[in-house]
Amino acid sequence: MSSFALRVKSKSGHHIINNLQPESTIKELKSELASLTHITVHSLQVLSGFPPKLFDITNENQTLTASGLTSGETLIIEERAENKQEQDPKMRASSSELLQAINEQENCQGILIKHVVPADNSCLFSSLFFVLNRKIDDSGEAVKWFRELVAETISKDTETYSEAILGKPVTEYCSWIKEPTSWGGAIELSVLANHYGIEIAVVDTMNGIINRFGEDQKYPVRVYLMFDGIHYDPLYMESFKDGDIKTMFQSEDEATLKHAEQLAREAKSSRQFTDVDNFTLKCLVCGILLRGQVEAQQHAKGTGHANFGEV
Structure with a gap:
């Protein structure tokens, strides 16, 4: 059976899925996407085609072939904001708001990577x-x-x-x-x-x-x-x-x-940053390891050493 390859673009970078088959299911695709993008299965939002449009991933038992996807296609993966619209009527988006959101996605020219x-x-x-x-x-x-x-x-x-x-x-x-x-x-x-x-x-x-x-x-x-x-x-x-x-x-x-x-x-x-108070530096003059920018500043002041490297 031939493989079913897909290009994946997300804010974390580019990926290739090449371990699926035409008869693989949407559920299997979602699992692969979650693993590659570090977005939970329940928060995945998939866009396909040009201009990119929302791709339905709710029918998890549907095969990739039946879904309309073709091998070699590019998928744009975004993280869907969690909400409580069903529980709280006040938070339900109006039809005009939903149409505006869809239009913004369709008019988007690309993705920042x-x-x-x-x-x-x-x-x-x-x-x-x-x-x-x-x-x-x-x-x-x-x-x-x-x-x-x-x-x-x-x-x-x-x-x-x-x-x-x-x-x-x-x-x-x-x-x-x-x-x-x-x-x-x-x-x-x-x-x-x-x-x-x-x-x-x-x-x-x-x-x-x-x-x-x-x-x-x-x-x-x-x-x-x-x-x-x-x-x-x-x-x-x-x-x-x-x-x-x-x-x-x-x-x-x-x-x-x-x-x-x-x-x-x-x-x-999603905490994609470095805690500058706790990250580790190495003094490239004497080799000592230091934790955080405060220790590095104190070491530089006391020794005159000013060259540090990331560890």
Whole structure:
């Protein structure tokens, strides 16, 4: 019997299902989807076709062939919000609200997906390179150039980037940020947003919010990064129609911004972040293991060691 392959897209990434058969049931499909996407079976919402429309997964005994699915098709998986509409008449959606929700799904051009970059202390710079070029900096030269650009910008504008802002003398900070073991953060995002004339929207999964760097400058282009407390990854939108990816968006694109805001809230609710008070770091100077940012800061203050790596 021939296999029945399906492409799966969700906010956790891309997947392939290739262990089903045409006579496999919807119940078996739901089990596979739940396992791949880490969404419970009861919360699965499946969209198929173009434009994507809700696919009925309620008839669990129906075969994949009978359901209308074809091998090689792409499924979009979302998490359905749990509700109590049946128990509470006040919470029932009106017909117009349901139609609006369906129209929004059908008009959606794609889905925001995280592209994972290495946790090598340069994740912010690697993520920015990806959204600017739609590819990874395999050579590491761009990351090095980003660091030098930040240092040069800061050294030439000590009024904006004063010792009080940097937390250390300007010359010391400039030397520090050029080291491959130093992490970039808000200061680097501000510098790079202004240099490229773009707004950098950071989806903060710990707080469920979006921090927008360069927003006050009204730049015409916006890019998206995701931050889990210690690590940055770039976000891109993959088209439902042809699989093409998009990393730059018009700053007036409110639909994508709302999509990102929803992503931030969902990531927070499912605890897709790192507890910065309890994660483990290693001092790359003396090798000692430290728990949380407070211990790392105390160690740096007492020893002068400032290079830490993720464990």
